[in-house]
Amino acid sequence: MVFLFRRERCDFMLNTGSFVLKGNIFYSKAPDEIICVPEGFIVCVHGKVRGVYEVLPKQYANINIIDYGDKIIIPGLTDIHTHAPQYSFRGLGMDLELIEWLNRNAFPEEAKYSDLDYAGKAYTIFANDLKKSATTRACIFGTIHVEATKLLMDLLEETGLKCMVGKVNMDRNCPEYLCESGSVADTRKWLQEVAHEYENVTPILTPRFFPACSETLLEGLSRIQKEFNLPVQSHLSENLAEVEWVKELFPEALSYGDAYNRFELFGKEAPTVMAHCVYITEGEIELMKRNGVFVAHCPESNTNLSSGIAPVRAYLNHKLNVGLGTDMAAGSSNSIFKAMTGAIQVSKLRWRLADQSLKPLTVEEAFYLGTKGGGAFFGKTGSFEEGYEFDAVVLDDSNILHPQPLTLKERLERIIYLSDDRNIHDKYVAGRRIGKAIETGFDNTLGLTGVD
């Protein structure tokens, strides 16, 4: 009872959305520029960052200061591509390439989500684990099932994380048990039912990928996109066989990306994120840049399915929008920190084995991709610059022992390479403290000072 009382009190104190966090602060301004403010102050006013300061300005002296001591505070991480129903088989059945993997692993599992009991069990695990991670925002594929997708949205809403969730659309080249006959109507029904239902969760249009969507379906989705003013998520050029397949299916398109573009589902009309982009052409890069399409780089997935390595350095050179995705369950981990190290690692192997004109990514760049880079898909998120949504993760690295003194930059680097959910001390999303896990509730050992 005492616990509940303290938890409510804590929520109440912070729900005004105006407070100050004190700690060792890091955030990205640009891919090659990380700002570090040791023992600094971040001021959050009405859920938005007002500023980061070495010394707290006098005008904020009267708002709550939460002192995290020597801990490290970074912007919340954003996962711009993952599949909630596949989380159940993460770490399983990795010895296949994309198309066979879909047919053998992904599709049979996704079929189970017609059963709401099963969906409830599976999505509770997914949502709890996501809350325990350093992720504060995510773009998430559900399945074709309206009810299960609503349940997923319900569960994510409770976590306090900001998520875009999509009911998947697919009506061709897929097993009969997942092949929709009324995909557009179901999508409209879903959108009507979820409208104004949630504070944290919003719908996103989710054609599975070009080969699984008929032209009629894509035309219908394009109309729905405009009617509901929705963002869009899908897959692009993950695997060589898939790229060839799209050419066969739609030879009139100049490229895979152009195929989506011809159905007005490629960024011009709405914010759009395309997962993978392992094999894209110069023309596609130009089109993506013009349309502001986001690349969701999913290094572990592209490795596990032997897809290849996306040339992220080229995308950064072209100033494309790029963020990171965990792409479970082709990726095995829900950690965007692991996606950061994965991005660095595969860029090194690509440099060594394929193309020495594209330098490997640095740790600064990977941190940018997992924070501000992907965060931009949600608007002004993923940084502590003025006016940004206040998403923050407080990290306790005290269990990663070391004999030598470390600089703050070194501590951040070790967190990126070595941390797991035990290092997530606290989380804030849009100015609201959500804690780290549903099961364990909040950590009430904080030193709250300046409370009036």
Added chain:
Amino acid sequence: MVFLFRRERCDFMLNTGSFVLKGNIFYSKAPDEIICVPEGFIVCVHGKVRGVYEVLPKQYANINIIDYGDKIIIPGLTDIHTHAPQYSFRGLGMDLELIEWLNRNAFPEEAKYSDLDYAGKAYTIFANDLKKSATTRACIFGTIHVEATKLLMDLLEETGLKCMVGKVNMDRNCPEYLCESGSVADTRKWLQEVAHEYENVTPILTPRFFPACSETLLEGLSRIQKEFNLPVQSHLSENLAEVEWVKELFPEALSYGDAYNRFELFGKEAPTVMAHCVYITEGEIELMKRNGVFVAHCPESNTNLSSGIAPVRAYLNHKLNVGLGTDMAAGSSNSIFKAMTGAIQVSKLRWRLADQSLKPLTVEEAFYLGTKGGGAFFGKTGSFEEGYEFDAVVLDDSNILHPQPLTLKERLERIIYLSDDRNIHDKYVAGRRIGKAIETGFDNTLGLTGVD
């Protein structure tokens, strides 16, 4: 006090080295053959595996049975290449290639081990963390320092892990502060001092790598090898620039491997493990096969230092001895499970980007490499076949939640991809229960039955 009493009692019961473990048992017989015995019994007699049984044979009915219920029991993992003094900077300074990385990161850190206080702090962390992992045996580089290396051996001895530890030899092409003038004499002194000192830890001859050892030194080490009958560990063909450098330093050798061979330090005289082998020739493969040289495949290290990807499939095809190494701190993790997934992952990228004649590794093969493959460097270890040393890890995967039923094979696969030190429930080395961590002591909640 109660805790200590129970701990001692538990040690006493098990120290006879004869007992039975019950659980879901896995072990490799060959790279493509994992044996699974659900709810099976492993009989350990005097520290060695007597057999694995579906039903416990009557003659063992009177020895202690430790029932691990639904947990999974596998052979202890073997790490055949790592650097203890580099553990302190794991996850740091990854944006360099080998030679620059040695000069900027590894050498300055290793110099600190002339200070025994520092060495004690650092090696305590290393040894504790190794004990918490699934590793039961390891081949470990120390530094050039005799006293610090003895301290490392003392600390490892206490863990109960079986380790081969090497005082490093280097007398050229290295910073003055690490360049030995009396390397052979120091090595002899070290070997004399550690002889008969340890039950679990044994010395291994450790020339750093060919470029850092003068011909005089290599000749001296070869004599010491014979005098003390020592195994040998070193590095081979990790990086393209390094391979070229060896050619310049010793043009009369047919290959990098042949350079070691000409100093009788390449497997013919003694068990020898060479880390990396990213770039080796057909001739070298033949020589390694003839001499029984072990390849320590270190996938994360080879990735982080942009070295490349070793063609492990080719080595398996040639029936070379191959095991896995974490190679900290070029690898960031001390987990051989992570080395298993890393081995699979880089083999897929090598297949995709470089050479489609060499199929990616499977999860069965990676499990083999991390158990029986590398274990063979310690003799009959890394399997539960009859006569093998009884090294076992008991794994509790109950915190990796899932909504669907899983087969045992699927549970093992998830452990390989997803587990961390929290999943290590118990450990046995050479028939002795060592528990999992120094700090937390033993888990005394086991259901011990049949105790007389």
